[in-house]
Amino acid sequence: MTDANPARTGDPRRPRPVVLRPMAPIVPRGNVSGSALVIVIAIMSFLCCMTLGSVTMVRETAESWQGQISREITIQVKPADGADMDLALDSVRTSVLSFSGVLSAEIVDRAATARLLEPWLGSDFSMDDLPVPRLVIITIDETAPPDFGAIRQALAEAVPQAALDDHRAWTDRLIAMARTTIVIGIAVLTLMLATTMLTVIFATRGAMAGNRHIIEVLHFVGAESGFIASQFQRRFLIIGLKGASVGGCAAGLTFLALSIWQQASMATPLADQASALFGRFLLGGAGYVGIVFVIALIAGMTAITTRLTVIRTIREIDRERADPSFGELD
């Protein structure tokens, strides 16, 4: 055969060299179904990552409530006839501080107690006229809590009118609520992931339907199934990554924007209400790792679906070969 790229001799009689464009990919880059698939994947990834972020946030908030309440216990000292309240409070504090696992003991002073009662009794009542109980707030070591039974016994001996409230009832309820919230969140996330996977699978198969003729031609010119599958898999992995990254980044940015808004509008009624309900709009490390995981999962699922669709299409072509009733008569 002749030389297609004649030596550059400058001879005007020689044919001019053929200029070729860079080889087109075997699977075309852009078409309507491919763009639609990117959009579908982006939307589903966004929703999935938002759900994941919300679950992470709720979990952290619930854990924070749980931690806050289980770090403190309260001792209530009731007034008793002839007993000196200040002496009793000091005695309680001294007694409690002697136990290991107790980090601090703080007496709620008269002014603070008055403030606590103000909503019910008004500002101009006299504490001396009423049998107002006083509180000692004890901070404990969560990891090595003190022996509450021993504290109760010591208090009964030292200050009989003192009663220990270890918040166990509240803690148990909050733990139960936090766990329920997390389980519900994980269930919602699972449903969201399943929906996303199914949507991605059907959207990918839809986009692939328009490529059947390419699979047929490749199959008939002698391409092996693995080669055809890898060509499509590569193209659709890029589509999946593009869509999932857009959706995941959008979710991350949404959380970032909400966090900035929360910081900027701190101490306003709206932000306070939002903080009370949802906690801080801040994704922790787990949240960002989760988003990356969702992106990888969706992109991987797109590629795997593509591979399976290609292999199934080739099998359909081969089934037609085995069962001629699929064919056409000429």
Add this chain to the structure above:
Amino acid sequence: MIHFENVGLRYGMGPEVLRDLTFDIPKKSFQFLTGPSGAGKTTLMRLLFMSLHPTRGLIRMFDRDISSIGRDELPLLRRRIGIVFQDFRLLDHMTTYENVSLPLRVRGKDESTYRSDVIELLKWVGLGERINVLPPVLSGGEKQRVAIARALIDQPEILLADEPTGNVDPPMAQRLLSLFIELNRLGTAVVIATHDLTLMDKVDARRMILSEGRLDIYD
């Protein structure tokens, strides 16, 4: 090279559209496959290309019983066959050059090893000036020649062409026929399915005539 023995084929539960076909296609042979429309020419071409399985009978391709050929082996055997489909089956996002080089590309060959061969072949089929053109812009005859070039690029042992002159004018049909004859002279067996009597009259070649599912051969 190809051997059919008592081959029959039916679609579903319908009647047999091909009955008791027994013939050989020797190496380096040249034959026309003809018959009226609906006689089963395309079906027989598909049997030859192994894209259909017979309902009964024995087919041996390249000394292999096709009923024993596995799914993974099929692409490798098909590489020894060049096929020109009636509807061309070109990929619209690829240029003429890219379509013709596709069989080599899927075999994992480096472009630098076949670039000059593809360009040379395109010039040979009269498409030297249409190398960078996409199929939607090509005429029917040009598409036909691209499909032929694609079938020939890897020097197959046999070329199957289904109505290769169906979309071209008589001078182009004559040119394509000359191309097939030249190819055959170089050692490739050729099977041309056609009902163009004028074309067949121009070559003294074997004629396989399909009629009502049966095959008569005139050497």
